[in-house]
Amino acid sequence: MGKIKDIHNQLLNKEISAVELIKEYLANLKVSENKLGTYLAITEEKAIADALAIDKKISNGESIGLLAGIPMGIKDNISTKGIITTCGSKILENYKPVYNATVVNKLYHEGGIILGKCNMDEFAMGSSSENSAYKLVRNPWDIDRVPGGSSGGSAATVGAEEVVFSLGSDTGGSIRQPAGFCGVAGMKPTYGRVSRYGLIAYASSLDQIGPIAKNVEDCAIVHDIISGYDKMDSTSANMPSTKSLDNINRDIKGLRIGVPKEYFGGDEKVLKTLKKALAKFEEMGAIVEETSLPHTEYALPAYYIIASAEASSNLARFDGVRYGARDFDQNxxxxxxxxxxxKFFGKEVKKRIMIGTYALSAGYYDAYYLKALKVRTLLKRDFDEAFKKYDVLITPVAPTLPFKIGENIKDSITMYLGDICTVTINLVGIPGIAIPCGFADGLPVGMQILGKPFSEELLFNVAHRFEQNNDFHLRKPEVK
Amino acid sequence: MNNKYEVVIGLEVHVELKTATKIFCGCKTTFGGDPNTHVCPICLGLPGVLPVVNEKVVEYGVRTGLAINAKVPNYSKFDRKNYYYPDLTKNFQTSQFDLPICENGYLDIEVDGVVKRIGITRAHMEEDAGKLVHSGKTISSSNSSNVDYNRVGVPLLEIVSEPDIRSSEEAKAYVEALKMILTYIDVSDCKMEEGSIRADANVSIRLIGAKEFGTRTETKNLNSLKALQKAIEYEVERQTEVIEDGGVIEQETRTWDDEQGITLSMRSKADAHDYRYFPEPDLPPIILTDEYIDNIRRLLPELPEARKKRLIEMDSLSVYDANLVIAEKFLADFYDEVRKSIDDPKLIVNYLMGDYYRELVAVGLDFSSSPVSTKDFSELLKLLQEKTISGKIAKEIIPLMVKDGKSPKVIVEEKGLVQISDTGAIEAIIAEVVAANPKAVDDYKNGKGNSIGFLVGQVMKASKGKANPGIVNELLKSVLDK
Known part of the structure; x- marks a missing residue:
């Protein structure tokens, strides 16, 4: 499995051609995908054509982008011109966008080669990828277990090394939790850091696109490329893109790490692995202290109200009038x-639309939506306080190890509780990166590192330092 | 109308702002065009698109607020109004709910010489919807319907009045006053026939002296002043009848059927939408600094009321004349421009509203579509003032100016219409006329003073109207009195 920089150099030195590389990846992907269900569409023809164009550039001595020839997967809720984009839903079964999301244009511009559209929970609603209307995604470390969700396809495809990196989207943990479950690095950027233009919205005030890669360096490279102001997105921050790659490899001696106790109520095996990782940080010279985020318990209900309310409105446009599926038997x-x-929305989607519609209805708005907004303010205050004392906060990504397929799908509450470590971060809008911090029962355990708004560069450095002192990212699952 | 009752009316006026592009995308706002040609992924609401506020819309909103004496808060925001209808591309309309761009304004209107102040609750920005085109005459008789989304995203300002209006005449005066201001500040064309301004009327009646309002009905989509007046009058009559018959008024939304001249029930309160408003998460709040607002205030053009006052006080026009001039911004600007070179306000008004206006009406033009420039119009008045032409010749020249847009000087030269002020030439004509009309000359000499009128007429006729009538009069008198 290559790293972006290594592949880049091999291409420049003509040790391998982009076409050879892409064909090799595609061949492997087709076999692996069969077992894992990671893709809803494989874009073989375009990938080879794009690779040919890169090779031509190289042989002509033209300059190429850092991502030139690098195989990537794009979550199926990110618009790709001419490539069917379903959001994992039957209601968009044959929908072909007429434009590219800003992030897709940025990746194409750097030469990134799309191998396909990654499977996901329908409209990004779910924590196990079992809500895809098409097929399950399986965890490469144990195919009887879920890869997490909703970006399960994006995380599993990187975990199984089908591609070098992927894009996911994170509304309540949808990049970090599957990254944690699949043992890869995934960044949920600060709200506004990466353009949402072209991301098919689930909850507009929470959604962010972010990179998933096998190692922190690659994750940082992709983040540097996709971040930055976009005039097409009024909520995007007027700041230049990050320079994370230039800022890794910095010493973290004296780094103040807060460990919020409210996040340490999960599975013993997870906690034990986390504690070991924290000890490692102390060994590396960081200062680790327990702290508190007192309003944490209100985050989950507030999240499900706000996200569902926005979803009920965002998903209203899927009505059969203009595009997507339509029932033709009505008068x-x-x-x-x-x-x-x-007929064409799945159960979980309909459930959230109903929750959201109810929460916004006359007479209930104040009790639910408005109250949830107040919780959001209190949560922000918790984090403002914490970041006065600490540079970063570290928590588990999820309270449990990857669970078995079918284990939680019938029980929404258990499923929703699995998001307890991640949803708050979206409500507060801060960045968070998930990286593997160890293994338990042969399954990866994810660690979440959180920072102030727009501290992605610091988070990449901290994560990178940890990674350099461990070998978790070098392990490869044997897909059985 | 039964005079036991008082009518209470509040109007919601939807004004299309004349920005070049739509409120949240770069599509043209031009009226017409083949269906679905002025659209893009954003106004079509395709999955994944995001809105970006057209700053011109905010500017026009602020300008309107200041012109209608409203407060423009530093903080306002967009909200989503959620309802399902195929003329929407997202099944919500991005509008403003609790924090609109302006609040608490008023307008003064005049009906039968009485000035009255009508409160304006608020004005908010929103996007227009598309248009359903049914295959049949009505929805129920149609086999299919098509949607044209060209209008989707055209910026609108909804201006909501207080229930201060008491008659259909006041309603009409209010809309006219509003139209006048909006065209003065150049934020809208206010073309009712193109739908760029339309009104919904909230109408109720109550016993005179009653404190509580009666139950109101809302009649939608009144797109002419006539429809507005007629719909209000119909509603008042209908409601009076219902109450007189011992019935109660249902709170409902009604629609005006122009063909039948009646309002029809659309939906009752029980079927009223719950719009589930919530803050638009894709748009940050609109934060306006005092400097921004003051800047727009500073650049506000002179408004109709101030202009009227100036014309009365500075130019000594009568209230009647001043009202005529300010009725249309184009005309008022035309007047001001001409006024720069013609120091006779009354002369300007007389010609503008007299011979010139009559000619425009005769050929089916209006002031703004006429080819006559202010320069040419001033030149015409100057020729009159210099007595190069007479009023009679002016009457002949005006149609030619309107027809070809030619300058009056050119017309005068081409047609040889210069007034004869040369006494020698006039004396020669007088001599001929006196010789040819001995009877009239005798009559005059015998004390029938009015026969001089006949002789003047003959001189004018002989000169083909070109003789200066003042000089003719003077010379004729001196010849006859010899």
Missing amino acids: DVTDMMSVTRD
Whole structure:
């Protein structure tokens, strides 16, 4: 498995051609995908054509981008012009976007080669990728277990080394939790750091696109490329892109690490692994202290109200009138719209639309939505206080190890509780990176490192330092 | 109308702002065009797109707020109004709910010489919806419907009045006053026929002296002043009848059927939408600094009321004339421009509203579509002032100016219409006329003073109207009195 920089040099030195590289990856991907269900579409023809173009550039002596020839997977809720983008939903079964998301344009511009669209929970609603309307995604470390979600396809494909990196989206943990479950690095950037233009919205005030890669350096490279102001996204921060790659390899002696006790209530095996990792940080010269984020317990209900409320409005446009699936058996437009939505949306999506519709209804708005916004403010205050004392906070990514397929899907509450370590971060809008911090029962355990708004460069450095002192990222699952 | 009752009316006026592009994307706002040609992924609401606020819309909103004497808060925001209808591309309309761009304004209107102040609750920015095109005459008789999304995302300002209006005449005066201001500040064309301004009327009646309002109905989509007045009058009559018959008014939304001249029930309160408003998460709040607002205030053009006052006080125009001039911004600007070179306000008004206006009406033009420039119009008045032409010749020249847009000087030269002020030439004509009309000359000499009128007429006729009538009069008198 190559790292971006290594592959880049091999291409420049003509040790390998982009076409050879891409064909090799595609051949492997097709076999592996069969077992893991990581893709909803494989874009073989485009990939080879793009690789040919890169080779031509190289042989012409033209300059190429750092991602030139690098195989990547894009989550299926990120718009790709001319490539079917379903969001894992039947309602968009044959929907082909007419434009590229800003992040896709940026990756194409650097020469990144798309191998396909990654499977996901329908409309990014789920924590196990079991809500895909098409097929399951399996965890490369144990195919009877879930890869996490909703970016399960994006994390598993990187974990199984089907591609070098992928893009996911994170609304309540959808990059970090699957990255943790699959033993890879995944960054949820600060809200506004990466353009959302072209990301099919689940919850607009929480969604962020972010990179997933096998190691922190590659994750940082991709983040540097996709971040930065976009005039097409009014919520994007007017700041230049990050320079994380130039800022890794810095010493972390004296780094103040806060460990919020509210996040340490999960599975013993997870906690034990985390504690070992924290000890490692102390060994590396960091100062590790327990701290508290007192309003944590209110985060989960607030998240499900805000996310569902926004989703109920964002998903209203899928009505069969303009694009996507339509039920043709109805006599008037109202019936057509409601039957279309009933028939082609999955259960979890319909559930959240109903929760959100209810929370926004006259007479309930103040009790639910407005109260959830107040919780959001309190949570922000918790973190503001904590970051006065600490440079970063470290928590588990999830309270449990990757669970078995089918284990939680019937029990929403247990499933939702699995998001307890990640949802708060989206409500607060700060960045968080997930990296493997050890293994338990042969399964990866994810660690989450959190920082102030726009501290991605610091987070990449801290994660990178940890990674350099361990070998977890070098392990490769044997997909059985 | 039964005079036991008082009518209470509040108007919601939707004004299309005349920005070049739509409120949240770069598409053109031009009226017409083939269906679905002025659209892009953003206004089509395709999955994944995001809105970006057109700053012009905010500027126009602020300008309107200041012109209608409203407060413009430093903080306002967009909200989503959620409802399902195929003329929307997202099944929500991005609008403003609790924190609009301006609040608490007013307008003064005049009906039968009485000035009245109508409160304005608020004005908020929002996006227009598309248009459903049914295959049949009505929805129920149609086999299919198509949607044209060209209008989606055209910026609108909804201006909501207080329930201060008491008659259909006041309602009309209010909309006219509003239209006048909006065209003065150049934020809208206010073309009712193109739908760039339309009104919804909230109408109720109550016993005179009653403190509580009666139950109101809302009649939607009144897109002419006539429809507005007629719909209000119809509603008042209908509600009076219902109450007189011992019934109660249902709170409901009604629609105006122009063909039948009646309002029809659309939906009752029970079927009213719950719009589930919530803050638009894709748009940050609109934060306006005092400097920004003051800047717009400073650049505000002179408004109709101030202009009227100036014309009365500085130019000594009558209230009647001043009202005529300010009624249209184009005309008022035209007047001001001409006024720069013609120091006779009354002369300007007389010609503008007299011969010139009559000619425009006759050929089906209006002031703004006329080819006559202020320069040419001033030149015409100057020729009159210098007595190069007479009023009679002016009457002949004006149609030619309107027809070809030619300058009056050129017309005068081409047609040889210069007034004859040369006494020698006039004396020669007088001599001929006196010789040819001995009877009239005798009559005059015998004390029938009015026969001089006949002789003047003959001189004018002989000169083909070109003789200066003042000089003719003077010379004729001196010849006859010899």
